[in-house]
Amino acid sequence: MRIAVSGSIATDHLTVFPGRFADQLVPSQLHHVSLSFLVDDLEVRRGGVAANIAFGLGGLGLAPLLIGAVGTDFGPYEVVLKEQGVDTSGVLVSGERQTARFMCTTDQDANQIAAFYAGAMAEARDIDLTTLIGNAAPDARPDLVLIAPNDPEAMLRHTRQCRELGIPFAADPSQQLARLDGTQVRDLVDGARWLFTNEYEAALLLERTGWTRDDVLDRVGTWITTLGSHGARAECADGTTLRVPAVPDVPVVDPTGVGDAFRAGFLAATARGLALKAAVRLGCSVAAEVIRTVGSQSYDAAADRLLANLTAAYGTDAAEEIAPYLAVVTREGGDSS
Incomplete structure (x- = not known):
């Protein structure tokens, strides 16, 4: 079984705050928060949801197809992914933007505050699965496409194209639920073979769609x-x-x-x-x-x-x-x- 993973490819900038975020929040001042955390460590690592999942699949002996958009700074990262068994032929290289960046601070309770710069990820919407997958030889055609967090238009387009191509898909809207409206979330989820969320995202998904839990299960x-x-x-x-x-x-x-x-x-x-x-x-x-x-x-x-x-x-x-x-x-x- 061949799996394609469509989603973000990024560089992670990870820092550690030795205290607790909660201790720095003043309840009466939450309407105008202005905080700066002095952090102890900085780790710059490869990341992005789709790349992380593809890396894991490669390490487990599969040969996943990675689909996403990156900048011209992607070269060294691509080498690592290929060594891990990841097929990067579905990656679009932007000539104008850098690879996306995830900037995250973790406190001593493992709570996180993060920001994400999309960069080249915004061009993932230009990737056409009909061309990339639809014209592939039968043995190169994926049996499942995981639609992971990405440029919202790319997520919607790739989900729609999976339906048109008759390729089963898995829905993993996770971090992008905050950006998507109800119609978009319903479109991403309806008909998925697998739906992935964490517990908070599960509640947010129900709120966004207006569906009950049974409604979701009727559709996935x-x-x-x-x-x-x-x-x-x-x-x-x-x-x-x-x-x-x-x-x-x-x-x-x-x-x-x-x-x-x-x-x-x-x-x-x-x-x-x-x-x-x-x-x-x-x-x-x-x-x-x-x-x-x-x-x-x-x-x-x-x-x-x-x-x-x-x-x-x-x-x-x-x-x-x-x-x-x-x-x-x-x-x-x-x-x-």
């Missing part, structure tokens, strides 16, 4: 909601609901990219035919590796580490169920920069 195959330290929940239209706990006792170094890693693990599992519960478990196992490291592409996706997480969280039988599907993972997802 399965709704996957990540629950942070509590793991993840999967809900199906037939009424099936399962909860999978997170891997326990994982030191939280940096939460950036954890949700992207979960998606990579989950989609890699489903691509290899694993059942829903096993796929959620593998997603949680990969997510546990990311949260141990700084940056979203610095983790080790080696099979032995993932199986150790699975054993610790879900038992030997669960690890043994997934082990054969990890046998193809020969790369180690360490930082190649």
